[in-house]
Amino acid sequence: MGDLFANLGLGFSTAVSLENLAFCFLGCLVGTLVGVLPGVGPIATIAMLLPLTFNLDPTGALIMLAGIYYGAQYGGSTGAILLHIPGEVTSVVTTLDGHQMARNGQAGIALGIAALGSFAAGTMATIVVAVLAVPLTRLALLFGAAEYFALMVLGLTLAVVLVRGSVLKALSVTIVGLLLSTVGTDLETGEERLTLGLSALTGGIHFVVLAMGIFGLAEVLRNLENPEHRDAVKAHIGRLLPSLDDLKRCIGPILRGTGLGAALGILPGNGAVLGPFASYSLEKKLARDPSRFGRGAIEGVAGPESANNAGAQTAFIPLLTLGIPPNAVMALMVGAMTIHGIIPGPLVMTKSPTLFWGMIASMWIGNLMLLIINLPLIGLWVRLLRVPYRLMFPSILLFCCIGIYSTNNEASNVIMMAIFGLVGYGLQKFGFEPAPLLLGFILGGLLEEKLRQALILSRGSFWTFVQRPVSGGLLLLAVVVFILAVLPAIRESRKKALIE
Amino acid sequence: MKTLIAAIAGLALWAGAADAQNYPTRAIKLVVPFAAGGPTDVVARIVGNNMSKTLGQQIVIENIVGAGGTTGITQASQAGPDGYTLMMGHMGTHGAAPALYPNLKYDPTKDFEPVGMAAGTPILIVASKATPANDLKEFMVYAKANNQKLNQAHAGVGSVSHTTGQMLNVQLGIKPALVPFSGTGPALNDLVAGQIDFMCDQIVNLVPQILAGTIKAYAIATPERSPALPNVPTTKEAGLPDYQVSAWNAIFAPKGTPKEIVAKVNDALSKALSDEGTRKRLLDLGGVLPSDAERTPQWLAGFVATEVDRWNKVIKAAN
Numbered sequence A: 001m002g003d004l005f006a007n008l009g010l011g012f013s014t015a016v017s018l019e020n021l022a023f024c025f026l027g028c029l030v031g032t033l034v035g036v037l038p039g040v041g042p043i044a045t046i047a048m049l050l051p052l053t054f055n056l057d058p059t060g061a062l063i064m065l066a067g068i069y070y071g072a073q074y075g076g077s078t079g080a081i082l083l084h085i086p087g088e089v090t091s092v093v094t095t096l097d098g099h100q101m102a103r104n105g106q107a108g109i110a111l112g113i114a115a116l117g118s119f120a121a122g123t124m125a126t127i128v129v130a131v132l133a134v135p136l137t138r139l140a141l142l143f144g145a146a147e148y149f150a151l152m153v154l155g156l157t158l159a160v161v162l163v164r165g166s167v168l169k170a171l172s173v174t175i176v177g178l179l180l181s182t183v184g185t186d187l188e189t190g191e192e193r194l195t196l197g198l199s200a201l202t203g204g205i206h207f208v209v210l211a212m213g214i215f216g217l218a219e220v221l222r223n224l225e226n227p228e229h230r231d232a233v234k235a236h237i238g239r240l241l242p243s244l245d246d247l248k249r250c251i252g253p254i255l256r257g258t259g260l261g262a263a264l265g266i267l268p269g270n271g272a273v274l275g276p277f278a279s280y281s282l283e284k285k286l287a288r289d290p291s292r293f294g295r296g297a298i299e300g301v302a303g304p305e306s307a308n309n310a311g312a313q314t315a316f317i318p319l320l321t322l323g324i325p326p327n328a329v330m331a332l333m334v335g336a337m338t339i340h341g342i343i344p345g346p347l348v349m350t351k352s353p354t355l356f357w358g359m360i361a362s363m364w365i366g367n368l369m370l371l372i373i374n375l376p377l378i379g380l381w382v383r384l385l386r387v388p389y390r391l392m393f394p395s396i397l398l399f400c401c402i403g404i405y406s407t408n409n410e411a412s413n414v415i416m417m418a419i420f421g422l423v424g425y426g427l428q429k430f431g432f433e434p435a436p437l438l439l440g441f442i443l444g445g446l447l448e449e450k451l452r453q454a455l456i457l458s459r460g461s462f463w464t465f466v467q468r469p470v471s472g473g474l475l476l477l478a479v480v481v482f483i484l485a486v487l488p489a490i491r492e493s494r495k496k497a498l499i500e
Numbered sequence B: 001m002k003t004l005i006a007a008i009a010g011l012a013l014w015a016g017a018a019d020a021q022n023y024p025t026r027a028i029k030l031v032v033p034f035a036a037g038g039p040t041d042v043v044a045r046i047v048g049n050n051m052s053k054t055l056g057q058q059i060v061i062e063n064i065v066g067a068g069g070t071t072g073i074t075q076a077s078q079a080g081p082d083g084y085t086l087m088m089g090h091m092g093t094h095g096a097a098p099a100l101y102p103n104l105k106y107d108p109t110k111d112f113e114p115v116g117m118a119a120g121t122p123i124l125i126v127a128s129k130a131t132p133a134n135d136l137k138e139f140m141v142y143a144k145a146n147n148q149k150l151n152q153a154h155a156g157v158g159s160v161s162h163t164t165g166q167m168l169n170v171q172l173g174i175k176p177a178l179v180p181f182s183g184t185g186p187a188l189n190d191l192v193a194g195q196i197d198f199m200c201d202q203i204v205n206l207v208p209q210i211l212a213g214t215i216k217a218y219a220i221a222t223p224e225r226s227p228a229l230p231n232v233p234t235t236k237e238a239g240l241p242d243y244q245v246s247a248w249n250a251i252f253a254p255k256g257t258p259k260e261i262v263a264k265v266n267d268a269l270s271k272a273l274s275d276e277g278t279r280k281r282l283l284d285l286g287g288v289l290p291s292d293a294e295r296t297p298q299w300l301a302g303f304v305a306t307e308v309d310r311w312n313k314v315i316k317a318a319n
Helices: A002-015 A018-036 A042-055 A058-083 A089-103 A107-142 A145-162 A167-181 A207-225 A227-235 A244-266 A271-286 A299-314 A316-322 A328-339 A353-384 A389-408 A411-429 A435-457 A469-499 B002-022 B039-055 B067-077 B092-100 B136-145 B160-172 B184-192 B203-212 B259-274 B276-284 B297-318
Strands: B028-032 B059-063 B085-090 B112-128 B151-154 B177-180 B198-202 B215-220 B246-254
Touching: A002 A018, A002 A107, A002 A353, A018 A042, A018 A058, A018 A353, A042 A058, A042 A328, A058 A089, A058 A107, A058 A299, A058 A328, A058 A353, A089 A107, A089 A207, A089 A271, A089 A299, A089 A435, A107 A244, A107 A299, A107 A316, A107 A353, A145 A167, A145 A271, A145 A435, A145 A469, A167 A435, A207 A389, A207 A411, A207 A435, A244 A271, A244 A299, A244 A316, A271 A299, A271 A435, A299 A316, A316 A328, A316 A353, A316 B184, A328 B039, A328 B184, A389 A411, A435 B177, B002 B259, B028 B039, B028 B067, B039 B059, B039 B085, B039 B112, B039 B203, B039 B246, B039 B259, B039 B276, B067 B085, B067 B092, B085 B092, B085 B112, B092 B160, B092 B246, B092 B297, B112 B136, B112 B160, B112 B184, B112 B203, B112 B259, B112 B297, B136 B160, B136 B215, B151 B160, B151 B184, B160 B177, B160 B198, B160 B297, B184 B198, B184 B203, B184 B215, B198 B203, B203 B215, B246 B259, B246 B297, B259 B276
Parallel strands: B028 B059, B028 B085, B151 B177, B151 B198
Antiparallel strands: B085 B246, B112 B198, B112 B215, B112 B246
């Protein structure tokens, strides 16, 4: 334990040097901005800034790049709440209740609780990383292909819990999402699947393209349908910051969200994406009145946002202790480290302790900075809502197009986004929720990859999923969650049938 | 009309010649067909950084990812041959791709102006700690005896780990189950955890795990040991001398790029490879740098032809 304090002391003394504080601030600021702008994500930004860090001290460079990463997680929720555009996979869930809150004139409260929840989660997750990084690494190694598959199945059952309304509709859009994820080049055979012979589809559908189309553009279309209504929403803006009462209600969701997000974030293979979904489902299950969810429940913002930020932090554990990047942003961090001559891996901690502990300390400082950057900005963001919609929607469209184009420099992506916009509008008209579709899409790729790996390893035997204890347990949990979710719906329909 | 076209064509040619003399007057785009932060990207950024100084214009890296790197190369090969779009070709895109992708839209030997070899990263044969074999000789015996049980990881069809892994399988005469992963990272995770028995991959990705002792390294597929891993024997020392392979990266320009421009870029590349700081960065990564004789466009043209031929044979034999 004494070691820990000595190490943290070393970390903080590294992180609070004037230079590193400046890098941390710069990273957080840039991250917040790219997170808010639709389409421009941390991956593109870090890739662009990578060469600029060439001549910097590696610790400062990594602190800045890490700041961009979790700054973007913060910023992403701003777009999700205000514009119904999830900039990041992890802010999809925030659109559900966050945007409803904005429509109810509570945009400031939603943004405030997102910032406070993220800060609390970030603080706790930093402690987790500092204390448990090394033992937790073993958890990551416990998860083989079969376990991942089971975890993804459990994740998919969340889709049913996630939405209000028809279970059947939720299931069907989830399956459409799964199918969309299979578009592209097959990993095992190299064959093109469902690409319609279009070269634009050989690499698969980009998450941002789908998310912006189905959420962002569809929302614009829906608002254009009755612009007066939209303007009326903006007229009353209400409180800017959450009240004490709001905070009290959110303590539970924040703590639970942090726990879930931190645990899932450690898993390599992007387990962190499940965190917000899992937290939302849990809060909805625990709530006294689940029907509030999807209509602007503050717990539906606080929990997932905390999970999101905790996961972003603990995702550094496999990178720092194993040298194995759990997602694309972390893979970039590996690149950044190698460019600086630091080979990430089990030895970083002993060979470059200032870097290791400096980064951990800077995580907390970064979170503090984000809070300082974001709280005053809330007033500004909310005022943005007062801009007349006839001016707002063309700018949203323009930023979406620029953002999408910049991810890959492909015009076809912009066209695809437009098509998904129409699809999203159609889905809303017929009463389908888009969130499960996105969940299916996000998990689909991993689900398939892990299923095939597990079956290749077991030489085709499906028993492998049940025989392995962790995998079997997770599958059992999925079945229980599914039954619990579907049961009330069945009971209700039976009641209706009896009445008739 | 005809004269008009001729005049425009003439003007364009003249403008082209003038451009070649002043080249470069604006930033140069270097397309990297793999994700930022990967081995090819890191090589491109290190070399490009120094080349920018020589050329007096910034070299901007653009990552166009997909289909084992062939998406980026296809796009870059269709760019105007004015020297402002270059690309970092690779063992996969300019060696194995024709055999792997029947619908490949370019021919590595015909559709490019080779500029020069940049740097290669050696391939290592590594195994899980749970594998009973302790060196390559033992592994060769073990692999043949347990052919049906072996699991080999790779990072997708056409990836370096896939093609070099297949090459090893052909030479050893084994057919392990090939387990595809979406990247080297996840594959390594399962190798460390013991779910996977062995794989082949680039040294950059493996050094930390080998130094930490979380996986076994059997051999490095280069003529000499790497200073980054002095304890790992070469394939020749370990008893498999024919397994010689490294993931090379070389700069290409679209077909029709003027000779003067190719010469200028080649010169800048060669200067970068002689620069002390750049060399050190590449060597620290475990990279292999071309000798002076291996730095000319002509050498690269001949090398690409032999690579295409070699991979064609390997991939046919593996299937």
